[in-house]
Amino acid sequence: MRSPADMTVIQIDITNVCVHSCSNCTRFCGHHQQPFFMDYQTFQKAVDSLKDFPRMVGIIGGEPTLHPDFERYLEYLRKSRLAEKIATFRYPVEDMLHYIKTRLDQSHDAKTGLWSCLNAGYYKHFEVINETFHRQFLNDHDNTCLHQALLMPRKDLGIPDDIWVKKRDACFAQSSWSATITPKGAFFCEIAGALDMLFHGPGGWEIEPGWWKRTPDEFGEQLQWCELCSACLDVPQRISSDERDDITPQMYERLKKIHSPKIAKGMYVIHEPANYREEDYQGFTRGSQYIEAANHKRTSKDNRNIYPKEFFHTNFQEWKKVFLQGVAKDWVIISNNDEEANEAEGYFKNVIINPGCCYAYGNVILVNVRASSLEMLAKGIIQDNWEAWQYFPPEKIVYVDAYQVRHGLNFYECIDGIPDGSRLLIYGAGKNGKEMYARLLAYDNWEVCGWVDQNNQKLGYPIQGVDRLERRDFDYVLIAIQDRETFGILKDKMIQRGIAADRIMQVFRK
Numbered sequence: 207m208r209s210p211a212d213m214t215v216i217q218i219d220i221t222n223v224c225v226h227s228c229s230n231c232t233r234f235c236g237h238h239q240q241p242f243f244m245d246y247q248t249f250q251k252a253v254d255s256l257k258d259f260p261r262m263v264g265i266i267g268g269e270p271t272l273h274p275d276f277e278r279y280l281e282y283l284r285k286s287r288l289a290e291k292i293a294t295f296r297y298p299v300e301d302m303l304h305y306i307k308t309r310l311d312q313s314h315d316a317k318t319g320l321w322s323c324l325n326a327g328y329y330k331h332f333e334v335i336n337e338t339f340h341r342q343f344l345n346d347h348d349n350t351c352l353h354q355a356l357l358m359p360r361k362d363l364g365i366p367d368d369i370w371v372k373k374r375d376a377c378f379a380q381s382s383w384s385a386t387i388t389p390k391g392a393f394f395c396e397i398a399g400a401l402d403m404l405f406h407g408p409g410g411w412e413i414e415p416g417w418w419k420r421t422p423d424e425f426g427e428q429l430q431w432c433e434l435c436s437a438c439l440d441v442p443q444r445i446s447s448d449e450r451d452d453i454t455p456q457m458y459e460r461l462k463k464i465h466s467p468k469i470a471k472g473m474y475v476i477h478e479p480a481n482y483r484e485e486d487y488q489g490f491t492r493g494s495q496y497i498e499a500a501n502h503k504r505t506s507k508d509n510r511n512i513y514p515k516e517f518f519h520t521n522f523q524e525w526k527k528v529f530l531q532g533v534a535k536d537w538v539i540i541s542n543n544d545e546e547a548n549e550a551e552g553y554f555k556n557v558i559i560n561p562g563c564c565y566a567y568g569n570v571i572l573v574n575v576r577a578s579s580l581e582m583l584a585k586g587i588i589q590d591n592w593e594a595w596q597y598f599p600p601e602k603i604v605y606v607d608a609y610q611v612r613h614g615l616n617f618y619e620c621i622d623g624i625p626d627g628s629r630l631l632i633y634g635a636g637k638n639g640k641e642m643y644a645r646l647l648a649y650d651n652w653e654v655c656g657w658v659d660q661n662n663q664k665l666g667y668p669i670q671g672v673d674r675l676e677r678r679d680f681d682y683v684l685i686a687i688q689d690r691e692t693f694g695i696l697k698d699k700m701i702q703r704g705i706a707a708d709r710i711m712q713v714f715r716k
């Protein structure tokens with residue numbers, strides 16, 4: 207067991223409503239007759255109590271994006287924990303898994319984190335989410351991730367005290383996951399907090415500054431919840447989408463007594479203690495094993511929840527009227543050229559784009575009716591001469607060129623694995639190189655320290671000659687050339703110059 211002060215994350219459970227009812231859910235979703243939504247005052251207290259907590263405050267549920275006041279809560283969290291807004295999901299994302307891996311799952315000094323199953327609530331709050339969270343732990347559960355049985359208590363299984371205490375004190379969940387705050391107080395362990403909610407317990411510690419500095423010898427009464435929990439035991443695991451919970455017959459009675467809807471629906475598998483043999487199972491030893499079982503697949507291409515839903519076509523003369531009449535529900539394509547507008551739709555419908563941004567492609571502008579930058583317009587406050595993009599701050603205007611729209615560029619595959627903080631040198635200033643340069647500038651993960659091309663004299667500033675490679679002030683060279691053979695020749699030459707092979711990467715086209 208460890209003190210919450212030593213944890214990477216302390217969670218705030220803002221609701222236990224969820225679109226799923228996964229097997230062996232850590233929040234026991236599906237078992238509650240009456241779900242909760244944390245009130246604003248409690249949330250403020252929770253965030254304030256963690257002001258000095260130096261690492262990540264997580265917002266979790268259930269599915270937290272379903273909280274009716276979600277954006278107001280995020281604003282409070284952001285102001286309390288961040289010096290400035292985050293800027294994720296600005297450029298179109300063609301490969302979500304890569305983006306999760308290379309962007310949302312990074313940042314070692316994160317102060318905020320979101321746990322979401324990427325349902326429609328995520329799309330609804332897309333802009334604000336991507337201004338608030340350093341890290342996002344996304345899992346749509348359309349995968350083979352495993353959830354370990356949590357409701358097979360040790361006494362039901364006949365595990366004696368001496369063995370039990372050792373197992374409990376080594377619990378993988380408490381040592382690799384989080385403490386939490388629920389509407390009923392603060393808890394040393396997130397699953398203990400969820401059990402208190404499920405079985406109508408006495409609640410947790412007062413939510414006050416410094417509660418999280420308690421050490422294991424101060425956990426006291428809260429350890430009673432471990433007696434109902436099997437996270438630290440060798441018990442069955444089940445694919446989350448199976449939706450049935452693994453329970454003992456005694457737990458079945460306990461859940462029946464609280465009128466669990468999941469029990470009423472028959473969504474359980476009872477394990478007879480007489481048949482329980484510890485050696486038949488291998489309990490998890492670290493939290494990441496849940497998703498490792500799904501080979502880190504957190505979302506599938508079939509999950510269209512966060513892709514554009516609808517495109518309403520209009521022109522530069524009519525677009526304000528379209529907004530004021532409220533006929534468009536999602537994205538609006540503004541163009542006076544039907545061919546270009548259709549081409550844009552063909553591309554944007556298959557990438558993930560941020561409803562808070564304005565996308566510019568040739569003479570086409572794409573904006574979303576929910577963009578906060580267009581609030582003035584939604585309220586009928588119109589700048590007569592302004593075009594759509596003029597309502598947006600420059601950092602929210604994203605230019606996409608014709609090559610990208612027509613061919614796609616799997617940018618993330620090419621930069622996958624480059625550690626944060628690396629210094630990058632781009633080789634090549636053709637179309638690929640320009641696109642690469644523009645995209646990399648949009649990220650603060652890496653520093654572009656140079657850009658070189660053999661024809662630098664024709665191209666002019668900021669392109670430098672290839673002699674620049676000799677300075678060796680970069681960590682990686684990104685060769686922005688499509689042809690594999692040419693890439694191979696260039697790579698060989700660089701290796702001869704003493705650059706390590708694993709530091710030379712190619713822009714990769716689909």
Ligand code: SF4
Nearest residue numbers: 224226228231235268
């Ligand atoms: S998505 Fe998460 S919170 Fe929702 S039921 Fe599944 S495990 Fe529980």
Ligand code: SF4
Nearest residue numbers: 377380395432435437
């Ligand atoms: S046994 Fe359960 S309640 Fe106790 S620390 Fe482990 S996860 Fe938390």
